[in-house]
Amino acid sequence: MYVVSLSYIVPLEEVEPHVPAHMAWLEQSYEAGIFLASGRKVPRTGGVILAQGERAALERCLREDPFAVHNLAAYEITEFVASKTVPGLDALKE
Template structure:
C-alpha cells in the first residue's frame, strides 16, 4: 500500500484552470480501483492519496495527474505495510 503525497509547486491560482481535469483524474483513479482515498492537505499546499498497486504502476499513474503534467506539483511515493486497522475497516477490503 502507498501514500502518494502531492506537493504544489505553484500557487492555488495557477492550479485553478487545471482543477477540473485533476478532479476527473481522481475520479478515474477511484473508479479504476488503484486509488482508495484522496484529499487536500491542510494547509492547502498539496494532497494525499492512499493507493494500492506496485511502485512502478503507481509511479506511472501519479505521473498522469494534470497538476504534475503541467509542472504545478511533484509527488512522493511512500510505501507501507498496513498491519492494523480501526474497528469497521478491514485490510482485506482496502487491499482487494
C-alpha cells in the same frame, strides 16, 4: 499500500484552472482500483492519496495527473504495510 503526498510547486492561482481535470483523473484512478482515499492538505499546499497496487503502475498513473503534466506539483510516494486498523478498515491490512 502507498501514501502519496502532493505538494504544489507553483502558486495556488496557477493550480486552480487545472482542478476540474485533476478531479476527473482522480475519478478514473478510483474506478481503476488504484486509489482508496484522497483529499486536500490543510493548509491547502497540496494533497494526499492513499493508493494500492504495483508501484510502477502507481508511478505511471501519477505521471498522467494534470498537475504533473503541467508541472504544478511534486509527488512523494511512501510505501507502508498496514498491520492494524480500526474496525471497518480491515481490508487495508496486508
